Every structure is written in structure tokens, then in C-alpha cells.
Amino acid sequence: MHTGTAMLTIGAFAKASRLSPKALRLYDELGLLRPARVDPDTGYRYYAPDQLEQARLVAWLRRLGMPLAGIRRVCALAPDAAAREIRAHWGRVEAETAVRRDLAAFLADHLDHLSDRLSDRLADRRSDRSSTPPRKDITMLELRYAARSDRGRVRPANQDTAYAGTRLLAVADGYGPAGARAGGAAVTALKALDTAEPPAGSVLNLLEDAVQGATRAVADAAGGAEAGTTLTALLWTGSRLALVHIGDSRAYLLREGGLFRVTHDHTVVQAMLDEGRLTPEEAVSHPQRALLLRALDGTATPPVPDLRLHDALPGDRYLLCSDGLTAVVPDDRIRSLLAAAGDPDAAVRSLIGAANAAGGPDNVSCVVADVVESR
Template sequence: MGIGAFARAAGLSQKALRLYDGLGLLVPARVDPVSGYRYYDAGQLEQARLVAWLRRLGMPLARIREVCALDGAEAAGAVRAYWRRVEAETAARRDLAAFLVDHLSREGSVMTVNEAHKPLRIRYAALSDRGRVRASNQDTAYADARLLAVADGCGGAGAQASAAVVGALREGVDAEPAGSLLGALAEAVERARHAVDGAIRAGSAGSAGDAGDAGDAGTTLTAMLWTGSQLALVHIGDSRAYLLRDGGLFQITHDHTLVQSLVDEGRLTPEEAASHPQRSLLVRALGGAADATPELRLQDARPGDRYLLCSDGLSAVVPTAEIRRALTQIPHPEQAVRDLVALANASGGPDNVSCVVADVVDGEEGAAVPESADG
């Protein structure tokens, strides 16, 4: 069959067939040595139609090549895993679209949140500990009346990276107007990204023997910027933010790890992910090879809410039920962070552990109260 007839039968354009030939994805059965005209066998139609269908799914060509090399059952599993990943990404975009609709609606409304409700304040505490195994602490935890943050550094310059991102975030949010919550956080995060890159370069230059490790450094970041009625959340990596509301504990961030992506694709169960040997391997972080853009969104606050920001030194070691119990039973943020760190260390303390706990209270209860504890 000539390329024209084959294209019509397969539902592909001749241009697409030439592209797939160049990629080795769908090679013609014969090419005229003089004219260069391509000829295909009728037996190639099934693969050509499969390629066309996969392209309609939006599957990248490199992934299509992998699927076409598999047998029927394995190919079906690969398509299933790909589509689950697409659905997870679509859900994330749907959440972003819902946020944007809500955010733009708020901007157009005459009455602001602060005008409609009494102002709220926070009581907060932060604590970071090196744990029982690690020789040094690469975590950074910080809390004040406006900013709550946890960063977990990794690599040779991980400690510098986590300190740099939180330091730059503190300076950045102070430099931005309080009325532009997401704008303030986005600008601050961009400054923080540059600060992390600078810290990693400095770490590489200052440690010739470990330059490779320092160059691979990076940091997670989970932070919340407070205005008195709302929190803007920034998140990247596997540090987490939780919300304790009406007795229920909800994880409000999504881990950017290899095993979480496998769970999203249906290739691992949450139970299998918890004990997976690569459960700490990040696919998104600030700095290093996994450098990517953090997620940003708004979070409404209510009186009585309690927020926990923590590194995986807590969440990977202490069961969620125990975390919830501590947050529910301990009234003061300072004691809560101390007890959470103690829980992690009682479970072996295999990693650095950092926690920030913040309670949302009515404005009448007084000014935002720092209860910082430095470990």
C-alpha cells in the first residue's frame, strides 16, 4: 500500500507517518530508493491504528513506542497506568480551576472576607530536631504571626538549602503588600528559588571533596502565609500540611514522590507505598535535578482550626492516628510540637524531624501568640 492509501486506512496523516518513520515508531515495509516513496504492508494497519488511538489519548510518542513494544496484557496495563496518571493530573487542574473561579469571584465582590467576618489570629510554635540517627539537622522550621514554614534539605548542601528557602521566604513576604496574598507568596517563592540555587552553588564551591553531593542538593518546602482570615499555601516535595477540623485530621498537601506517583497511577497501594524502599525519592523539589514549580493555593480558616506542617521525619515514622491523637489532646502549640517530635524520636528518630503547629482563634482572644520552641 502506498503511503496515501495507508494513511487513509489507518486514520493518520501522511505527515504523521513520515514523523513516525523518522522516530522508528512505524517504519515502512519498503521505500523506493529513487523517489523515496513509502510503502506499507496491510499487516501494519493494526499497529498504525493503535498509534493513532494512543495519540488521541494525548500519550507522548516516547511512551507510545514503549507500549507498542509490549504484548497485549502488558500494553493494556501500561495504557491503564497512563490514564490513571492523566486523571490524577486532571483532578489537580480541576482543583486549580475551582480555586481560580473562587479567587476571582472574591476579588470582584464588594465585601471582603475580613469585612464579612471577625478577624482571626493564630497561636503558633515551631520545633526542629536532628533525631536519633542523623549526625546533623538539614531541616528548617519557622513560625511567626504571618508565616509558617517547614523545609527539609537533602544532599551535601541540604541544610544551607532549607535555611535559604525559609530565610528568603521570610524576607519576601515582608517585602510584598499584605493585600495581595497569593501575589506576595508567589514573588517570595521566586526569591526563595534563587536563594536555594545560590546556597547549592556555595555549598559546591566550599566542599571540593563533596562537590557532587552538594550539587545534587535541594529542599522541600511547605509553608503558609497568614492574613487574618485566609492562608496561602505553597508546597513542593514530601513535607506535609495537615488540618485538624471538627475532630478530623486531613492531609491538605500531596506528596511529590516517586511512590506517590506510582500510587496515583494505580501501580502501588498506599500500604505498599508506606514500606517501599524508594518512598523518600522526590520527583519535585526546589533546587537540584528535581527542581520544579511549587503548588500555590488559598485555604480558608475557621476558629478552632489547627494546622500542622511537618517534615517526613514525623509523617513517615509516626502513624497518622497517633499524630491526630497528639493534636487533639494537647491544647497548646508549644507542647504539641514537643510531643510530636518526641513521638518521632521514640519510634527510632531515623530522620530529622520538624513541626509547626498553629491554632486559629478569634481576634478577641488576643494578639497572635508565638510559642516557638527551638531544638
């Protein structure tokens, strides 16, 4: 392979590649960078000068945290294909980091909130002991909400489920022969959260338990048939909304005229967008745009949901919807319809009407909730 090429000793090659002999021996043992020749008597390693570029590439990929199988694959590819593979790897790293970042933010916010509540209790106790009159300036918030689901103009049946209650808002988009039952079962499994305010410090545990329960419910509802569902839900805690999200249904926040997407789609196309392998324009018409990477499908190991905690402000308007809306109605149109509607019921009707006016190719479900001051 390297016939006629002047060989470098491991020491000379280490100096030229700026790698230590120890690293080179490790790469040899791992099968990532084999020496060009090994002396049969002494076992001494010799390298060819044209291996320098590969040595540096292996070192850089190790620094990126790429697994060994990925490094082997990259090293075997042509430069342009290797570049695409590295971009794809980094896109996956960023997506996974974003999930961990969101979870870290959730936990930090949760603990901050718990600390605030403990501080308030201590202040109340001191206030009681000093006979100070109770505070009158605390703003109490509540939700005003509406939910609606529609078959659309093409599908023979509706496999979506939309629910809105005092504390729980949820949308599920079922698929497969038992998709309607799967989506309904997932939402029903969460309805127990609608009955009472979550105790302080338990929101995260409640949402985790709810996903476990929803997984079992979907498996029972499917009855062995191939079926599954997305699940996007918000749980009201009295001042905050805790999100649990799996799949490609979405949650949006309309605040001060701006529309913000709260969720991240768990789809093949979204992963390709994150990795830089697709443009937003290409994603719109991609044949795999509805292929899910995460869903509740009744398997023994439930998917890891996205969890977030949102501070609510008076005047906020939240939207939960299935992809029957977002696939045909662009975000700027959704924003204008949400902003123009006088109340949640008018908002869900106008959004579903817009999806059907655009052809209604899929079931469409919307839940809209306004954060308002209690009367």
C-alpha cells in the same frame, strides 16, 4: 515480514480500521505505522490485515494525548508491558491535571475573594455616605502557633528548619552536605512575608516571587555543594491561608475531628502510586520512598510549586511537618495526637515525642497553628 499475507489497499485498510486514509498517511509520515509495502512505481500504500490492531492502538493512544515517542515505545512492547506503560502515562496525566486543577481553583478563589473585597469596599462607601453605623458582626480571626524541630535519635545533625510567625508558617527539610544551610536559607527568604498583611490581589505574586528568592538563597547557601531542600509554607491573609509546597514535607488540616492532607508529595514513590504501579502497602517499604521529584536545589530554573488557597474557620488546626514525622507515625495517630493536644505547643511536643518513640530515624519538625477568633 508479511510474506504470504493478502495485502489491503489503503482505502480497504482505512475502512477496516475505521481510520481515514489521511490519518494513515500521517501515521506513516510520523513513523508510527508504516505500510507493509509501497508500490515502487505508483507510491501506493498496502497494509497487511495483522496491522489492523496496531492501527487502532495508535489511534487510541493519539486520542489519549500520548507523545509520539511514547506511542512508539508502547507499540514495540509486549501486551502486558504495553498495558503498564499506558497506566503509567495516564497516572502522569492525572497528576499533572491535578496540579493544573489546583492552580485553576486557586486562581478562581483568588478572584472571587478579590471581587468580594471590592464589593465590601463599595458597600462601605455607600454606608459612609448614608451615615449608617459600621457593622459589628464581622468575626476577626488570627493564628495561635508553635514550632519545634528535633534532631531525632539517629541523625548526627539537624537539617530541618521550622518557623512560625504572625503570618508565616514554614517547614523545610534540607539534604546533602549543606542541607541545613539550604533549608534555613529557603525559610529565611520567605520571612519577609511575615511582616505585613499582603495587599489585596497580590498573594499569588508574592508566593511566586518568594519561591524565586528561595531558589537563589539555596544556591548561595550551598556554595556549589550538592544540596537542596523541601519547602512547605502557609501565608495568613487575615481570613485565608495561601499554601506554597515543594517536596515531601506535608501540610494537614484538622477540622471537626477529621484530618485532611493538604499537600501532595513530590516523590518517585508518590508518582508510582498515582500511576497505579505501587500499592500503599508497597510504598511504605519502597527503597526509593525518599527520592524527590521536585525540590529547591538552587538550579537556575526553580521547580513549579503547588499553590492553593484555603478558607479558614474558627477551630481549624493546621500542621506542617517534615517526613521525619510522617515516615514513622501513621495519619490516624497524627490525627489523635493533634485532636488531644490542648494548644499548639503541646501538639508539636507530642508529635515529635511520637516520632522519637518510633525510633526517631530522621530529623523531625512540626509547626501547629490554630485559627481562633481575635480577642
